[in-house]
Amino acid sequence: xxxxxxxxxxxxxxxxxxxxxxxxxxxFPVKELRPLASKRSAGKTxxxxxxxxxxxxxxxxxxxxxxxxxxxxxxxxxxxMAPHILEAGAVFVDNSSAFRLYDDVPLIVPEINGEDAKNxxxxxxxxxxxxIITLMAVAPIAKISPxxxxxxxxxxxxxxxxxxxxxxxxxxVEAYVKGEELQVNTFAHQIAFNxxxxxxxxxxxxxxxxxxxxxxxxxxxxxxxxxxxSCTCVRVPVMRSHSISVTVVTKEKVxxxxxxxxxxxxxxxxxxxxxxxxxxxxxxxxxxQDKVFVGRIREDLTNEKGLNLFCCGDQVRKGAAANAVxxxxxxx
Amino acid sequence: xxxxxxxxxxxxxxxxxxxxxxxxxxxFPVKELRPLASKRSAGKTxxxxxxxxxxxxxxxxxxxxxxxxxxxxxxxxxxxMAPHILEAGAVFVDNSSAFRLYDDVPLIVPEINGEDAKNxxxxxxxxxxxxIITLMAVAPIAKISPxxxxxxxxxxxxxxxxxxxxxxxxxxVEAYVKGEELQVNTFAHQIAFNxxxxxxxxxxxxxxxxxxxxxxxxxxxxxxxxxxxSCTCVRVPVMRSHSISVTVVTKEKVxxxxxxxxxxxxxxxxxxxxxxxxxxxxxxxxxxQDKVFVGRIREDLTNEKGLNLFCCGDQVRKGAAANAVxxxxxxx
Numbered sequence: 001x002x003x004x005x006x007x008x009x010x011x012x013x014x015x016x017x018x019x020x021x022x023x024x025x026x027x028f029p030v031k032e033l034r035p036l037a038s039k040r041s042a043g044k045t046x047x048x049x050x051x052x053x054x055x056x057x058x059x060x061x062x063x064x065x066x067x068x069x070x071x072x073x074x075x076x077x078x079x080x081m082a083p084h085i086l087e088a089g090a091v092f093v094d095n096s097s098a099f100r101l102y103d104d105v106p107l108i109v110p111e112i113n114g115e116d117a118k119n120x121x122x123x124x125x126x127x128x129x130x131x132i133i134t135l136m137a138v139a140p141i142a143k144i145s146p147x148x149x150x151x152x153x154x155x156x157x158x159x160x161x162x163x164x165x166x167x168x169x170x171x172x173v174e175a176y177v178k179g180e181e182l183q184v185n186t187f188a189h190q191i192a193f194n195x196x197x198x199x200x201x202x203x204x205x206x207x208x209x210x211x212x213x214x215x216x217x218x219x220x221x222x223x224x225x226x227x228x229x230s231c232t233c234v235r236v237p238v239m240r241s242h243s244i245s246v247t248v249v250t251k252e253k254v255x256x257x258x259x260x261x262x263x264x265x266x267x268x269x270x271x272x273x274x275x276x277x278x279x280x281x282x283x284x285x286x287x288x289q290d291k292v293f294v295g296r297i298r299e300d301l302t303n304e305k306g307l308n309l310f311c312c313g314d315q316v317r318k319g320a321a322a323n324a325v326x327x328x329x330x331x332x
Numbered sequence: 333x334x335x336x337x338x339x340x341x342x343x344x345x346x347x348x349x350x351x352x353x354x355x356x357x358x359x360f361p362v363k364e365l366r367p368l369a370s371k372r373s374a375g376k377t378x379x380x381x382x383x384x385x386x387x388x389x390x391x392x393x394x395x396x397x398x399x400x401x402x403x404x405x406x407x408x409x410x411x412x413m414a415p416h417i418l419e420a421g422a423v424f425v426d427n428s429s430a431f432r433l434y435d436d437v438p439l440i441v442p443e444i445n446g447e448d449a450k451n452x453x454x455x456x457x458x459x460x461x462x463x464i465i466t467l468m469a470v471a472p473i474a475k476i477s478p479x480x481x482x483x484x485x486x487x488x489x490x491x492x493x494x495x496x497x498x499x500x501x502x503x504x505v506e507a508y509v510k511g512e513e514l515q516v517n518t519f520a521h522q523i524a525f526n527x528x529x530x531x532x533x534x535x536x537x538x539x540x541x542x543x544x545x546x547x548x549x550x551x552x553x554x555x556x557x558x559x560x561x562s563c564t565c566v567r568v569p570v571m572r573s574h575s576i577s578v579t580v581v582t583k584e585k586v587x588x589x590x591x592x593x594x595x596x597x598x599x600x601x602x603x604x605x606x607x608x609x610x611x612x613x614x615x616x617x618x619x620x621q622d623k624v625f626v627g628r629i630r631e632d633l634t635n636e637k638g639l640n641l642f643c644c645g646d647q648v649r650k651g652a653a654a655n656a657v658x659x660x661x662x663x664x
Contacts, residue, residue: 149634149635150634151483151579151632151634153485153564153577155487155527155566155568169525173505173508173509174509176505177505177506177509177510178509188610189610189614189616190616193501193569193570193571193615193616194570194614194615194616195487195568195570195575195614195615195644196612196614197575197577197612197613197614197627197628197642198607198610198612198628202607202608205630205631206588206607206628206629206630206631207630207633208607215633228633228634229633229634230579230632230633230634230638230640232485232577232628232640232642234487234575234577234642236487236527236568236569237525237568237569237570238525238526238527238569239525243527243529243566245485245529245564245566245577247483247562249634256538275530275534275538275540276534278520278521278530280528280529280530281529282521282526282527282528282529283525283526283527284521284522284525284526295529296529296530296538296564297538298537298538298539299537299538300483300562301539301547301560301561301562302481302482302483302560302561302562302581303481306562308562308564310529310564310566312527
């Protein structure tokens with residue numbers, strides 16, 4: 001079996017570390033693993049398959065001989081590195097939002113539109129985390145009848161802000177229990193025992209950049225360019241799984257039973273829907289694995305072609321790192 | 333000024349205690365305060381206006397000479413005590429859901445339909461906590477044009493489950509920090525660092541009893557018997573303020589500007605809506621006071637007659653105890 005040289009760009013972040021761990025877990029055929037990060041981290045090591053692997057500085061010469069680059073860096077780094085990655089002949093599977101809406105960049109959730117990856121020209125984008133989790137839940141319904149509108153309210157974990165977000169919640173909770181003053185660094189406000197109903201920047205129409213991703217990326221992934229989506233993104237004091245309360249209205253009515261069956265037979269999702277037995281998707285249950293849990297499926301009461309559901313998935317894994325490695329698997 | 337004998341039924345619970353504290357804070361003209369509870373608590377004392385007040389057992393003879401009973405007990409207690417309260421000639425302002433949908437029982441949010449209280453026949457019902465908070469936010473919009481549909485996803489604090497809910501989150505967080513095992517008693521699952529997307533019992537149509545209250549009670553309070561509401565109720569690890577992400581569709585289009593002005597000039601609500609300055613409703617800010625904060629107001633992207641908003645209010649105060657005392661103020 002062919003072995004590949006895989007670079008992880010932004011290897012020291014929460015998503016970068018998870019990518020390395022998932023490459024190991026999925027037994028991805030790695031010849032050489034090359035962790036790349038900023039100058040600050042260069043020379044330090046990260047563990048891969050039991051061996052200490054030296055971090056190199058991400059720069060023009062870092063990609064020579066690399067087959068696949070898994071990007072877990074911010075937009076500016078992704079943009080700066082893309083030309084060097086392409087020049088080196090590697091494929092760039094990028095988790096930033098820099099290239100997601102480019103016409104010649106496939107935006108991929110393998111279970112939904114894996115076929116689109118074939119048309120790549122060197123860059124494949126990994127969608128936004130809440131978008132992946134929501135679409136995993138609604139794509140089986142959209143296959144029965146196209147989604148016309150979607151209203152979503154998110155419950156997003158602190159891991160969405162990286163390791164800093166995780167530390168912030170840990171530290172605030174510890175300070176609370178010890179009776180000390182809570183420090184606010186990563187988020188705009190205290191997150192422990194609080195909610196922050198704003199994620200991303202102001203996109204000009206009253207929605208945040210994060211809120212518009214579900215419509216913009218969802219249209220591209222589901223091949224539904226007319227789909228209308230209203231989204232409200234809220235940060236909650238949960239560690240690493242995102243949850244979404246969703247109302248979908250389809251072109252033709254889809255029954256609760258049809259939706260259940262579609263989810264039961266779809267890959268990557270788990271029907272978790274027994275209200276009487278206290279069984280529904282919860283962040284604690286989805287954290288640390290790749291399946292998106294879907295439950296609370298019921299007829300919408302405001303529109304006869306509507307369905308309501310609640311879904312939940314690990315933001316660091318299926319929402320980011322696992323989806324990226326699954327895209328890489330499509331390439332080999 | 334006339335003074336009143338006020339009984340608090342269920343005085344030892346989170347809402348009952350808050351009712352006593354709000355009677356004091358509002359300087360309600362109390363001649364005698366009579367805390368009533370189960371036999372277990374009888375003989376113990378609660379502090380009111382600096383004096384220890386002895387708790388009596390709630391029973392047939394407990395209401396003699398009482399003018400107003402503020403009910404903070406469960407449905408079965410409310411139902412059992414109502415005949416005795418009426419017999420004693422007192423007015424029963426009841427926070428349970430036992431009588432809310434009875435035709436001859438007004439269901440009151442004073443700022444919205446205080447006039448309806450006049451028609452009472454001895455019982456006035458206090459609405460569900462999430463319902464009060466949501467309606468406080470949307471009623472100013474409904475005054476401009478009637479609401480036809482509403483989609484709501486809640487973020488409900490543990491205080492909604494009473495003192496037991498508050499202790500459960502406190503204890504779980506403390507155990508987490510100390511590295512001890514987390515105990516689950518009050519809720520069906522761990523609530524610290526988790527979400528529980530089910531509140532109330534199965535109402536038979538896939539929705540929970542709690543979820544149906546927003547439609548059933550909302551119709552009565554807003555005088556909109558045709559209003560359709562889909563609600564998803566989610567318990568979050570927040571102490572005592574409930575938040576709700578709401579999409580309202582009105583009969584005629586209401587602009588963002590009109591909605592803002594309506595909220596600015598309405599009583600009991602505070603416009604908290606400056607995304608650029610990180611200003612939006614948050615549970616930490618609303619806890620301990622009576623105003624409902626409303627923000628993130630923007631045009632819905634799925635329906636041109638729709639508006640999205642996020643609102644937040646103290647569940648124990650405006651969501652329960654303060655609203656009940658405000659109803660009592662209408663009576664005097």
